[in-house]
Amino acid sequence: MDWTKQLGRYVVxxxxxxxxxxxxxxxxxxxxxxxxxxLLMMPITLPHSVDMVIGAVIxxxxxxxxxxxxxxxxxxxxxxxxxxxxxxxxxxDKERLNEQINQHTIGMEAMIKYVAILVPIHHLxxxxxxxxxxxxxxxxxxxxxxxxxxxxxxxxxxxSLRYR
Amino acid sequence: MQTLFKILARYSxxxxxxALEVAAFLLIGYNNPxxxxxxxxxxxxxxxxxxEQINEITGYFNLRSQxxxxxxxxxxxxxxxxxxxxxxxxxxHYTSAxxxxxxxxxxxxxxxxNKGSKDGIQRGQGVRxxxxxxxxxxxxxxxxxxxxxxxxxxxNLSCRFAKNDYIGTLQWDGxxxxxxxxxxxxxxxxxxxxDTIITSGLSPVFPEGIPVGIVENSVLKEGDSxxxxxxxxxxxxxxxxxxxxxxxxxxxxxxxxxxxxx
Numbered sequence: 468m469d470w471t472k473q474l475g476r477y478v479v480x481x482x483x484x485x486x487x488x489x490x491x492x493x494x495x496x497x498x499x500x501x502x503x504x505x506l507l508m509m510p511i512t513l514p515h516s517v518d519m520v521i522g523a524v525i526x527x528x529x530x531x532x533x534x535x536x537x538x539x540x541x542x543x544x545x546x547x548x549x550x551x552x553x554x555x556x557x558x559x560d561k562e563r564l565n566e567q568i569n570q571h572t573i574g575m576e577a578m579i580k581y582v583a584i585l586v587p588i589h590h591l592x593x594x595x596x597x598x599x600x601x602x603x604x605x606x607x608x609x610x611x612x613x614x615x616x617x618x619x620x621x622x623x624x625x626x627s628l629r630y631r
Numbered sequence: 632m633q634t635l636f637k638i639l640a641r642y643s644x645x646x647x648x649x650a651l652e653v654a655a656f657l658l659i660g661y662n663n664p665x666x667x668x669x670x671x672x673x674x675x676x677x678x679x680x681x682x683e684q685i686n687e688i689t690g691y692f693n694l695r696s697q698x699x700x701x702x703x704x705x706x707x708x709x710x711x712x713x714x715x716x717x718x719x720x721x722x723x724h725y726t727s728a729x730x731x732x733x734x735x736x737x738x739x740x741x742x743x744x745n746k747g748s749k750d751g752i753q754r755g756q757g758v759r760x761x762x763x764x765x766x767x768x769x770x771x772x773x774x775x776x777x778x779x780x781x782x783x784x785x786x787n788l789s790c791r792f793a794k795n796d797y798i799g800t801l802q803w804d805g806x807x808x809x810x811x812x813x814x815x816x817x818x819x820x821x822x823x824x825x826d827t828i829i830t831s832g833l834s835p836v837f838p839e840g841i842p843v844g845i846v847e848n849s850v851l852k853e854g855d856s857x858x859x860x861x862x863x864x865x866x867x868x869x870x871x872x873x874x875x876x877x878x879x880x881x882x883x884x885x886x887x888x889x890x891x892x893x
Binding site: 490520 | 643645660737739805
C-alpha cells in the first residue's frame with residue numbers, strides 16, 4: 468500500500484529528528500528541523516484544510532518531544548497554508564502535483580525554490596515563538612539562517628540521491 | 632445571508648488556517664514558557680523513557696569521570712554529616728535522581744529527572760547536586776519530573792554573598808551555561824572577583840548556604856546604582872548526571888503562610 472509506505476517513511480523521519488537532529492549542539496545556533504520534509508513532500512491531493520490539520524498533528528507530535536507545546540504546530544500549520552500558493556507561484560505545469568512532490572516530479576530548480584522559501588518561514592516561526600521576546604531577535608535570526616541552510620541542504624541532498 | 636455563505640465558502644481555507652493558528656497560540660500561551668501538562672511534555676513516561684534509553688547507551692562513555700565525581704561527592708557528604716546541624720537534618724530531606732534528558736544551549740533550557748510524584752516530588756522543590764544549585768521542579772509526572780534549571784532566562788534565584796548578608800537575584804542571560812548574572816546588588820557594596828555566592832535561604836525552595844558560584848568580574852558604570860556582576864556557576868550543566876531534590880518538610884506550611892498574606 469502506498470499509504471502504509473508513506474506512513475512508515477514519516478515514522479523514520481520523525482525518529483531521525485528526535486533521536487539524532489534534536490541532540491545536535493553546534494554552537495547553540497544549529498537546530499535543523501528536517502521533519503518538515505514529510506510535510507513539504509506530501510502530494511496536493513487532499514483538501515487544503517485537511518493538509519493544515521495534518522500539519523498541526525505532525526507539529527504537535529514534535530512539540531511533545533521538544534517541550535514546546537504549540538510552537539511547532541504553529542509553524543507547520545503556517546507552511547501547510549502557504550504551500551499551494553508557493554507551488555502555484557513557482558511551477559507552470561500543475562499536472563503532476565497529485566504525485567509526491569520531489570525533484571523528479573516538479574524539477575530540481577523548482578524543488579530548491581520551494582524548499583528554500585518554506586523552510587526558513589517554518590524555522591523563523593519556531594525560533595521566534597520559542598524565544599517569545601524581541602530581546603533575542605539577533606540570535607533568532609542567526610539561528611534561523613544557520614538551521615535553515617542545514618535543513619535545506621539535507622532535504623535537497625536526500626532528494627537528489629533518492630530521485631535521480 | 633446567501634452572500635455571507637458565499638464569502639464563508641470562498642475563504643473557508645483561510646478560516647480553517649486562522650482557527651488552527653489560534654488554537655496553536657492558545658496552547659503556547661497556556662504553556663509558555665514551560666510545559667505545565669505532564670502528559671504533553673518530557674515528564675510523560677513514554678517520552679522520558681525514550682530519553683533514558685539514549686542515556687543508558689551514552690552513559691558508558693564517561694563512567695570514569697563520573698566515578699571520580701561520585702567518590703569526591705561521597706567524601707564531601709561524609710564531612711557534611713559530621714558537621715551537620717541536627718535541626719536542619721530533620722527539616723530537609725534529599726532524594727537523589729538521575730538526569731535522563733537535558734538541554735544547555737537554548738534560551739529556555741530544562742532537564743528531566745527519573746523521579747516523580749510516586750517518590751514524593753512536588754512542584755516548586757529545589758534541585759541541587761554535589762557542586763551547587765541546579766534548579767527548581769516545574770512539572771511532575773508519576774515517574775519523571777521536569778526541572779527548570781538556573782540556566783533558563785526565566786529563572787530568578789535569591790542569592791547572597793557568603794562574606795556578608797547582601798542579597799541579590801541570580802538571572803541567566805541565555806548565552807553561556809557556565810555563567811549567570813547577579814543583579815540588584817547596590818553600588819555601595821564592595822564586590823571583588825572571587826567572592827562566593829550562596830543561596831539566601833529566603834525562600835523555602837533551598838536551605839541557606841548552598842553554593843551557587845563565584846564572582847568572575849563586576850562592572851560599575853558611572854551613575855549606575857547597581858553592580859553588573861558575572862558569576863561563574865559551580866554546577867557544570869554540560870556534565871550533569873545525578874542530582875538531589877531538596878524536600879523541605881516545612882515548605883507547604885511556609886507557602887500557606889506566604890499565601891495568607893495576599
